[in-house]
Amino acid sequence: MCGIVGYTGEEQAAPILLDGLARLEYRGYDSAGISVRDGAGDPVVIKVKGRLKGLIEKTDGGLTVPGTCGIGHTRWATHGEPSETNAHPHQSADATVVGVHNGIIENFREMQDKLLRHGYSFYSQTDTEVIINLVDYYYKKYKMGPIDALAKTMVRVRGSYAIAVMFRDYPGEIYAARKDSPMIVGKTGGASCLASDVPAILKYTRDVYYIGNLEMARLTPSGVTFFDLNGDEIAKELTHITWDAAAAEKGGYEHFMMKEIQEEPRAVADTVNSVLRDGRIRLEEIGLSDGKIREISDITIVACGSAYHVGMVAQYVTEDLARLPVRVELASEFRYRRPLLNPHTLVIVISQSGETADSLAALREAKRQGVQTLGIVNVVGSSIAREADEVFYTLAGPEIAVATTKAYSAQLAACYLLAVQFGFVRGTVDGAYYAKLTRDLSRLSDKIAQILADPERIQRLAPELIGVKDMFYLGRGIDYAVGLEGSLKMKEISYIHSEAYAAGELKHGTISLIEEGTPVVGILTQEALIEKTISNMIEVKSRGGWLIGVTMNGNYAAESATDLMFYVPRTDPHFSAILTVVPLQLLGYYVSVARGLDVDKPRNLAKSVTVE
Numbered sequence: 001m002c003g004i005v006g007y008t009g010e011e012q013a014a015p016i017l018l019d020g021l022a023r024l025e026y027r028g029y030d031s032a033g034i035s036v037r038d039g040a041g042d043p044v045v046i047k048v049k050g051r052l053k054g055l056i057e058k059t060d061g062g063l064t065v066p067g068t069c070g071i072g073h074t075r076w077a078t079h080g081e082p083s084e085t086n087a088h089p090h091q092s093a094d095a096t097v098v099g100v101h102n103g104i105i106e107n108f109r110e111m112q113d114k115l116l117r118h119g120y121s122f123y124s125q126t127d128t129e130v131i132i133n134l135v136d137y138y139y140k141k142y143k144m145g146p147i148d149a150l151a152k153t154m155v156r157v158r159g160s161y162a163i164a165v166m167f168r169d170y171p172g173e174i175y176a177a178r179k180d181s182p183m184i185v186g187k188t189g190g191a192s193c194l195a196s197d198v199p200a201i202l203k204y205t206r207d208v209y210y211i212g213n214l215e216m217a218r219l220t221p222s223g224v225t226f227f228d229l230n231g232d233e234i235a236k237e238l239t240h241i242t243w244d245a246a247a248a249e250k251g252g253y254e255h256f257m258m259k260e261i262q263e264e265p266r267a268v269a270d271t272v273n274s275v276l277r278d279g280r281i282r283l284e285e286i287g288l289s290d291g292k293i294r295e296i297s298d299i300t301i302v303a304c305g306s307a308y309h310v311g312m313v314a315q316y317v318t319e320d321l322a323r324l325p326v327r328v329e330l331a332s333e334f335r336y337r338r339p340l341l342n343p344h345t346l347v348i349v350i351s352q353s354g355e356t357a358d359s360l361a362a363l364r365e366a367k368r369q370g371v372q373t374l375g376i377v378n379v380v381g382s383s384i385a386r387e388a389d390e391v392f393y394t395l396a397g398p399e400i401a402v403a404t405t406k407a408y409s410a411q412l413a414a415c416y417l418l419a420v421q422f423g424f425v426r427g428t429v430d431g432a433y434y435a436k437l438t439r440d441l442s443r444l445s446d447k448i449a450q451i452l453a454d455p456e457r458i459q460r461l462a463p464e465l466i467g468v469k470d471m472f473y474l475g476r477g478i479d480y481a482v483g484l485e486g487s488l489k490m491k492e493i494s495y496i497h498s499e500a501y502a503a504g505e506l507k508h509g510t511i512s513l514i515e516e517g518t519p520v521v522g523i524l525t526q527e528a529l530i531e532k533t534i535s536n537m538i539e540v541k542s543r544g545g546w547l548i549g550v551t552m553n554g555n556y557a558a559e560s561a562t563d564l565m566f567y568v569p570r571t572d573p574h575f576s577a578i579l580t581v582v583p584l585q586l587l588g589y590y591v592s593v594a595r596g597l598d599v600d601k602p603r604n605l606a607k608s609v610t611v612e
Contacts, residue, residue, distance in 0.1 A: 354382025
């Protein structure tokens with residue numbers, strides 16, 4: 001969730017911190033703050049409630065804040081309401097320790113009670129202030145160095161966190177620690193920097209270190225050193241980030257979301273072409289040999305949010321093509337029960353960031369049970385990528401808008417590739433059909449581009465939905481799974497109450513919600529199910545619903561049953577979701593714009609959910 005940056009070097013730190021925070025504002029935007037040190041003096045702490053713009057104005061872009069070492073933070077509130085007092089950075093009473101924190105400390109009340117007994121007091125409602133004072137307590141009580149104080153703190157606290165702190169006695173140095181929340185460190189010239197996500201430091205370096213779980217780092221202008229919980233120094237390998245820094249910029253678009261929708265053809269093409277060459281899907285390159293595929297008895301897909309909707313599509317496609325039982329689990333539910341996994345189960349964890357807390361916990365549960373795991377992630381070196389047995393990287397590039405678009409489509413493409421190859425290897429897809437499916441896969445990006453080339457009808461529809469209070473999405477099979485994602489896009493960025501239902505469930509309660517003029521979106525791409533879905537839509541229309549349809553070219557039977565129909569290019573019906581979702585993404589975007597809302601940063605949401 002929250003965004004962290006840090007810099008120590010030869011240049012003025014504040015402008016660099018603010019620039020990094022601007023690239024991380026999608027992670028948190030309830031409040032923001034920086035702390036900068038000028039030589040051996042006490043740190044200056046400047047905080048504001050609200051968007052980062054207020055902090056930039058308050059500091060004249062950082063120019064009025066001297067000093068070459070500092071840390072910064074954009075907050076997404078967990079403990080304590082959004083306010084200047086609760087904003088980070090937080091500091092101990094005498095400013096011995098000042099720091100920022102991303103995550104949740106589960107036993108912060110226990111730690112707070114301990115500190116109160118030792119004379120500490122608190123000015124905020126946050127768990128972050130507790131952890132900063134706990135570092136201060138161990139640092140002073142045991143007269144230990146920063147690394148040992150951090151290590152002792154890490155042993156005592158429970159939860160997930162990434163921490164960056166400065167100590168008054170160590171000017172020019174930043175110390176960092178993490179458990180289950182992401183943190184990267186970059187080195188360039190006479191400076192070192194850190195951040196909770198890659199875009200914050202791409203402008204300065206593309207060579208980064210990933211701080212491992214339960215590890216710490218010491219940053220100085222001249223270098224970076226890493227430590228384990230015992231305080232022993234450990235070696236790290238550099239990772240080169242291949243993203244161009246411009247990929248994390250808007251590139252002339254009004255919003256990141258529209259830019260990222262327009263990038264879907266490339267994201268899908270790059271992901272498909274990473275394993276599909278000369279008409280053959282080469283999964284052995286991601287560790288799935290034909291032998292391993294044949295040994296798999298069933299698949300469990302674990303994910304959250306939009307990635308869960310990808311899993312829903314993958315379930316239908318994989319079961320039909322590969323004839324393998326597939327179960328789709330919400331990671332937040334999977335982690336808190338005793339899942340039944342057999343030795344030949346493949347657990348697939350899908351996460352754009354590779355840091356989603358519930359998904360990471362689910363992965364660890366699967367590994368604890370000794371089953372094979374595969375991560376489908378978009379961020380190289382992320383926690384899920386490092387901890388899964390195998391990893392399939394989606395090549396979507398950086399995704400900044402909170403509402404996922406291109407990462408969702410790239411994840412779908414990855415699941416399609418798995419399903420087709422699993423079917424071929426297991427003998428349920430013959431050679432001729434395999435050739436057709438791989439041809440269709442290679443053409444998906446061009447068909448997405450065709451949809452994006454003509455968005456005007458969707459754009460014209462958006463103003464008619466400005467005053468709508470409720471919307472519903474209907475479909476069967478794969479179309480129902482797409483409806484779930486289309487509904488999520490509408491509700492999360494337009495704030496219109498929206499729900500998706502399996503069309504066959506309409507008469508089991510849903511139809512009572514239909515009133516005169518209620519918009520209902522029907523997705524109709526599965527040939528064997530279209531007539532049944534049309535019947536459901538007619539039932540809706542007879543009760544006053546206003547029907548919007550999405551189908552593939554040639555499926556004209558449904559047009560008379562709808563008030564407005566959108567067509568997408570034809571493809572194999574197994575792959576229809578990657579096309580029909582695009583008009584639904586655009587519809588959510590244009591309605592949000594028409595309502596004057598913040599498309600990229602919808603209220604109460606953050607891009608990467610790294611806490612429960």
